[in-house]
Amino acid sequence: MSKVVDKQRKFYKFLSKHELAGTSFTQKQIADSTGYSLQGTVRAKLSRNDWHRVISKKSEKRYIAKPVSHLSLEQFITRLSTKKGIAANNAGPMSQSERLLKQAKDNYILSLEIYNRPSLENRFQAFTLLHCAAWEHLLKGLISAKKGKDAIFSSKKSGKTKGFDECAKEILGVGSNVYGNLNKLIDLRNTSTHHILPELGGVYSPIFQAAVINFIKLWKKEIEEPLLPDSAVGLMTLITGDTAIQWDAMKMKYGKDLSNEIRPIITSVLEEIEEKQDNEFAIHIKHKLRFAKPGEEDFNLNQLIEGKQLKVSKDAPDHSDELLSKMVIAAVNKRLTTELSTGDLDILFPNSKTAPRTMNMNDWTAICKDQKWKSGNNKYHRDHGVVNRSTYNIECVHWIVKKLKDDSKYLGRVKKKYNSDLRRKKS
Numbered sequence: 001m002s003k004v005v006d007k008q009r010k011f012y013k014f015l016s017k018h019e020l021a022g023t024s025f026t027q028k029q030i031a032d033s034t035g036y037s038l039q040g041t042v043r044a045k046l047s048r049n050d051w052h053r054v055i056s057k058k059s060e061k062r063y064i065a066k067p068v069s070h071l072s073l074e075q076f077i078t079r080l081s082t083k084k085g086i087a088a089n090n091a092g093p094m095s096q097s098e099r100l101l102k103q104a105k106d107n108y109i110l111s112l113e114i115y116n117r118p119s120l121e122n123r124f125q126a127f128t129l130l131h132c133a134a135w136e137h138l139l140k141g142l143i144s145a146k147k148g149k150d151a152i153f154s155s156k157k158s159g160k161t162k163g164f165d166e167c168a169k170e171i172l173g174v175g176s177n178v179y180g181n182l183n184k185l186i187d188l189r190n191t192s193t194h195h196i197l198p199e200l201g202g203v204y205s206p207i208f209q210a211a212v213i214n215f216i217k218l219w220k221k222e223i224e225e226p227l228l229p230d231s232a233v234g235l236m237t238l239i240t241g242d243t244a245i246q247w248d249a250m251k252m253k254y255g256k257d258l259s260n261e262i263r264p265i266i267t268s269v270l271e272e273i274e275e276k277q278d279n280e281f282a283i284h285i286k287h288k289l290r291f292a293k294p295g296e297e298d299f300n301l302n303q304l305i306e307g308k309q310l311k312v313s314k315d316a317p318d319h320s321d322e323l324l325s326k327m328v329i330a331a332v333n334k335r336l337t338t339e340l341s342t343g344d345l346d347i348l349f350p351n352s353k354t355a356p357r358t359m360n361m362n363d364w365t366a367i368c369k370d371q372k373w374k375s376g377n378n379k380y381h382r383d384h385g386v387v388n389r390s391t392y393n394i395e396c397v398h399w400i401v402k403k404l405k406d407d408s409k410y411l412g413r414v415k416k417k418y419n420s421d422l423r424r425k426k427s
Helices: 003-021 027-034 038-047 073-080 096-115 123-147 164-172 177-190 198-222 230-236 247-254 256-276 301-305 325-339 342-348 361-371 394-406 410-426
Strands: 055-057 063-065 153-155 381-383 390-392
Touching: 003 027, 003 063, 003 073, 027 038, 096 123, 096 198, 123 164, 123 177, 123 198, 164 177, 177 198, 177 256, 198 256, 247 256, 325 342, 325 361, 325 390, 325 394, 361 410, 394 410
Parallel strands: none
Antiparallel strands: 055 063, 381 390
């Protein structure tokens, strides 16, 4: 047991004893019983009210224990942490971090309530503003708790606090997918108001969904108190509907200029979602009604909160119709590397630089072109009507695997034609 935990254990026993006996104690008694330094720890903690969740002041020099004997040692240690809790029942004034965390909680819940009101046409814009406010308060609350109340200011003299993005970098780290997800929300919040249209909800819903789960994961990690009551957990599932954007209808409704302005935004978001394929950046949730026995559900929200990736089980039936290009390639390679020898793979993919040799994006594009899959909706392909948004089904994977195994020269032929056509277009 570390020295820190040993002192905390002694502190736990000390407070439990006085709580059950109903007796008060002094600062020196705390130091003598726990091993904490009287000047460096005990007086400092009490002067800053850091121990307000376990100790109350009875008089000028004496203190009494709050109820702690019912807690486990682990729960007691958690309660000691200055970064935990919102102290709604604290007799003294709320600290800066507690106020910020309470605002974060209120804005988070309000953002979910707004999003789940389908009668509001501008709910996506309202959600973006409120959810960004929730995140900003959460991040500043954590900075204040960890580093002191002055740490949230970029200039204490002017009273100007750090920007949202700066706080996100400080707590989340620039390279994390959580920061990348939040950065998309910040960009959307900062964009021109007339760009945030109801039709964008389907495109951004995976970003919104990941942000909702990321928030509660960080809250659960840092804050002791529950964020949502058990009865309200369903609010975390954001219902949007189909992701398809009908561009002809958009032009009729908003005009050609505005439609052309938002195309690059949508393209960028969809490409990044497909590239990252990580639950912390974007989560695709399809809502289906079906009869299912307990344990047969695809996933539950607790799995997301605990950080589990959404993956199709190896024993799941092959009925997926939402495979992106990279997912098709990965599925084909998984089967071929299992079913074929290294020599067979060398014949199929002579130009591959991987070991073992596998199909790449150029191979896939050549096959798609030869089969004209992307020319419209068909047995293997679905065009969602959004820029660069196409999905394929598992039958597509089966067809490619069978074709390559039956005809080892097929891929070479279609690639030769595809690359020849590319060179001709460039010349």
